[in-house]
Amino acid sequence: MATNACSTHVTSANRQHPVGANQQRSLESLGSLAVTTRCHRSQEICHQGQAAEYWYRLISGVARRCTVRPDGRRQIVDLLLPGDFFGFSAVDEYDFAVEAVVEGTTVASYPRRRLETLADTDPRLAREIRKLTFDAIARLQAQLLILGRMTAVEKVGSFLLEMADRLSDGHTDRVVLPISRYDIADYLGISVETVSRSMTGLKHRGLIVLVGTRRVRIVDRDALEEADGNAEIPVPLPIHKARPCYVS
Amino acid sequence: MATNACSTHVTSANRQHPVGANQQRSLESLGSLAVTTRCHRSQEICHQGQAAEYWYRLISGVARRCTVRPDGRRQIVDLLLPGDFFGFSAVDEYDFAVEAVVEGTTVASYPRRRLETLADTDPRLAREIRKLTFDAIARLQAQLLILGRMTAVEKVGSFLLEMADRLSDGHTDRVVLPISRYDIADYLGISVETVSRSMTGLKHRGLIVLVGTRRVRIVDRDALEEADGNAEIPVPLPIHKARPCYVS
């Protein structure tokens, strides 16, 4: 399966991912032909340009889907958390590389062709695959909205909210950031220093509370949603400046 | 079907879209239950938050999928060209609004539930839908790569190349931009003035030739790909500055 796997063993890739409510259907269909792999930190799960022979599902840990731009800068296109599917491609090759972020990240890999053949006769599986694809689209769109924001503080604020939503283990106001400042920077398209400054800025304005470097408590969701950087420390009133909405 | 359609008529939505090579399979299956709609400029094809009861395919013209951010700014997340599918959503509601860009844009709409039921027994159709979904993912990823670029000139350059690829009618060095400068600005996340300045900058550096405002001829593809803004007018040699590639 994947490139340089460490410990690979065939198993029923069931019942260990902590998130997601509707995973029941897929597991009973897919579990039998899954191969689970355990990965080291920064180990590549699949190469960019490699033949796309597998679809993957993240079981535990964190992974990043990224590419290196011609100017040498790395860009993280997608952040994979437990339950997320990846490895889809419109062409025969993977369009991005996927790397494990934390030590011991485990992924389940499914032979693409066999899965597609199975889906031909199993409508339930086909719908499941469609749904997982739509989830991937939703992730990409959320990421697009973040990248489209203007100031760095807005991006960091949106990122924190997205992480709070995706990692919600019941209460959605406490997050343990799954990636480093450097990864956040490459995920948001800003520099590491700016990530750091934005975080401390949000802290000083009382919108978040930092416990160590990874643990974040969200104090003011609404203000975080539209934190526009030039807001004063005591936000007085919400400013809505509508724009003339150009057409064509 | 869609919100305030102008001229709607049931028809075989076949044989009129100019692009795409592999549309044969889908048409024979989908054509029968498609409803074709003709739209005015800036007319909404589907609302954000509306019940997602249809999947759409752009037949002719151009459409934009966009949202309005809390700060009043519009963001275009996807540009629909003839042959493109849209209207997918992971939830029951459309996550973005879609508007026709040019007068007379026509879309074919397919009842989602009926299509899914059909796909349950028609593996060919199911695979077709999967492929179209993957194409949508590819569009979003390309857009992510553009938004992730640093300088405005890089974004505009990548945009021109993307348009040249997607609108290629044989030779890929001439493009007729399908949208206005304002739309380009909201698509790239930069201001209109910066779009204009970037275009004239690329023109003066000899990378493109402008004929009017919409017609563009691409002179130097490679330089356009990695135009990093601070490059001198006569680009002397390609500079590759690798970065220490931080992990986790």
Next chain:
DNA sequence: CGCCGCGTTGATGGCAGTCAATTTCAGTGG
């Protein structure tokens, strides 16, 4: 202890957003 990766803070310059003015263009009606 020294090294290295990670995170933060400071100083500085450049790119781009904003406001403003002007020109070009397309569409309309006389």
Next chain:
DNA sequence: CCACTGAAATTGACTGCCATCAACGCGGCG
């Protein structure tokens, strides 16, 4: 055909955010 009109596009001046370079504190580990 041409004047008129409004939108689209361009250009200029100015300000501010952020990338960059640099330095420093911190924790883990050989």
